Amino acid sequence: MIKVEKLTKKYTKLDGSEDGIFEVSFEVKQGEVICILGSSGSGKSTLLKLLAGLKEPTSGSYSFENGNNCGYVSQEYTLWPHLNVLNNLTLAPSLKGIKSKQEIEQEAVKLLERFGLERYKKSYPHDLSGGQKQRVALLRSLMTKPNILFLDEITSSLDPELTKSVLDLVRSLADDGYTMLIVTHHISFAKSLADRILFLKDGRLLVEQSSDAFFLKQDNAEIKSFITDIAHKYDYQ
Amino acid sequence: MLDVLIQYHQLFLKGFLTTIKLLALIVLIGVPLGIIMGVWGGRYSKVGSWFINSLKFLTKVIPVLVLLFWLHYPLQALLQVVINPFWTTVIALGFINLIAVAFIVQSELKLLPISYREAGITLGMTKGQIVKHIELPILMKRALPNIVLNQASMLEYTLFASLISVPELFRVSQSINSLIYEPVAIYSLLVLFFFIILAPLHIFITLYKKKNNIQYD
Numbered sequence: 001m002i003k004v005e006k007l008t009k010k011y012t013k014l015d016g017s018e019d020g021i022f023e024v025s026f027e028v029k030q031g032e033v034i035c036i037l038g039s040s041g042s043g044k045s046t047l048l049k050l051l052a053g054l055k056e057p058t059s060g061s062y063s064f065e066n067g068n069n070c071g072y073v074s075q076e077y078t079l080w081p082h083l084n085v086l087n088n089l090t091l092a093p094s095l096k097g098i099k100s101k102q103e104i105e106q107e108a109v110k111l112l113e114r115f116g117l118e119r120y121k122k123s124y125p126h127d128l129s130g131g132q133k134q135r136v137a138l139l140r141s142l143m144t145k146p147n148i149l150f151l152d153e154i155t156s157s158l159d160p161e162l163t164k165s166v167l168d169l170v171r172s173l174a175d176d177g178y179t180m181l182i183v184t185h186h187i188s189f190a191k192s193l194a195d196r197i198l199f200l201k202d203g204r205l206l207v208e209q210s211s212d213a214f215f216l217k218q219d220n221a222e223i224k225s226f227i228t229d230i231a232h233k234y235d236y237q
Numbered sequence: 238m239l240d241v242l243i244q245y246h247q248l249f250l251k252g253f254l255t256t257i258k259l260l261a262l263i264v265l266i267g268v269p270l271g272i273i274m275g276v277w278g279g280r281y282s283k284v285g286s287w288f289i290n291s292l293k294f295l296t297k298v299i300p301v302l303v304l305l306f307w308l309h310y311p312l313q314a315l316l317q318v319v320i321n322p323f324w325t326t327v328i329a330l331g332f333i334n335l336i337a338v339a340f341i342v343q344s345e346l347k348l349l350p351i352s353y354r355e356a357g358i359t360l361g362m363t364k365g366q367i368v369k370h371i372e373l374p375i376l377m378k379r380a381l382p383n384i385v386l387n388q389a390s391m392l393e394y395t396l397f398a399s400l401i402s403v404p405e406l407f408r409v410s411q412s413i414n415s416l417i418y419e420p421v422a423i424y425s426l427l428v429l430f431f432f433i434i435l436a437p438l439h440i441f442i443t444l445y446k447k448k449n450n451i452q453y454d
Binding site: 052053054070071072074076077078079080081082091092095096125126133137140141144 | 362452
């Protein structure tokens with residue numbers, strides 16, 4: 001579904017050294033859920049931004065099998081503050097002009113109903129909690145019928161209870177068969193959901209393993225220590 | 238008060254029209270050019286941003302009246318030109334307005350989170366659609382009150398034009414007062430004039446801000 005080949009994005013830091021991601025290659029199959037792990041500054045977010053078309057690579061390439069209709073949700077709150085929830089969901093699809101506004105609104109309301117957010121459809125982003133904002137942002141990304149979802153630490157600014165509500169939504173999207181690339185710090189979440197794990201270090205793909213192999217048969221001491229540290233720090237379970 | 242107004246209505250009207258003409262020109266220069274300059278500095282050019290900030294600093298440290306007098310007397314003497322005081326006021330206040338509007342627009346553009354644009358891109362919106370449906374409405378809601386309030390200040394600053402002999406409303410009122418010495422009636426009329434124009438404007442801005450409260454996370 002996605003083929004990433006030697007993808008590189010270089011930044012030169014103030015001290016002259018290079019930062020970014022370097023020659024990262026992997027493939028994602030239809031319906032797969034892949035979690036990207038790694039410490040801060042390892043290039044996880046840069047990788048997702050490149051694949052979502054928000055940054056231009058320095059070299060290398062990536063290709064989507066069925067067109068690059070992707071959904072992207074970041075750790076920042078990105079709901080447009082001047083539009084209510086319903087309009088946040090309907091703006092982009094209605095500009096495509098393929099369906100009528102009424103059809104699009106019906107779809108949006110259905111989606112909000114399914115995930116228990118229907119009563120907020122007339123609310124503005126500043127009236128919502130952080131968890132609600134992220135769930136609405138996720139639903140907004142579904143409105144354009146993406147082939148793949150890129151989720152970049154979408155719970156990093158939420159407290160544990162709100163985190164659970166967002167991760168539960170991601171779980172149900174995985175159950176629906178969405179292909180997803182997720183950057184997360186929640187080890188138990190990654191363990192229970194991911195088919196595969198990509199582990200980045202200093203912008204390079206250090207390990208690409210099945211979830212079981214990564215968590216249960218890990219023989220890399222550095223990764224083992226990372227898993228333990230991060231699990232203590234972030235896991236909500 | 239009404240007697241004075243009726244008796245000298247033609248002079249008052251002349252002063253009023255001069256004030257309105259001054260304000261209209263100051264707004265026409267300051268708002269469109271200020272918006273263009275603000276977009277240039279806020280989005281496209283670091284040099285533009287530096288330029289706006291430097292001029293804003295200058296307008297902060299040089300009082301309006303001093304600038305007006307400097308343009309009217311020493312600069313014209315140095316350049317050996319004579320410019321009508323009306324146009325000197327338009328140039329001085331138009332310039333101050335332009336810099337203030339540019340600074341407001343530039344600041345708002347810099348505050349606008351890039352993530353709103355990124356969300357639009359990933360949802361398949363074009364650059365034009367993002368500007369039209371996301372960035373411009375947000376900017377309008379956040380910057381408009383400050384831009385309008387600045388125009389209210391410009392109306393107040395037109396009073397300084399009286400000091401370089403522009404026959405605007407305040408100057409005319411002073412002239413009438415020197416003829417009939419009715420300060421209570423004449424200056425009460427001025428109070429009423431400014432109150433009638435500025436009070437609804439300030440109330441409108443307060444309500445507009447309440448209704449269009451846009452806060453970034």
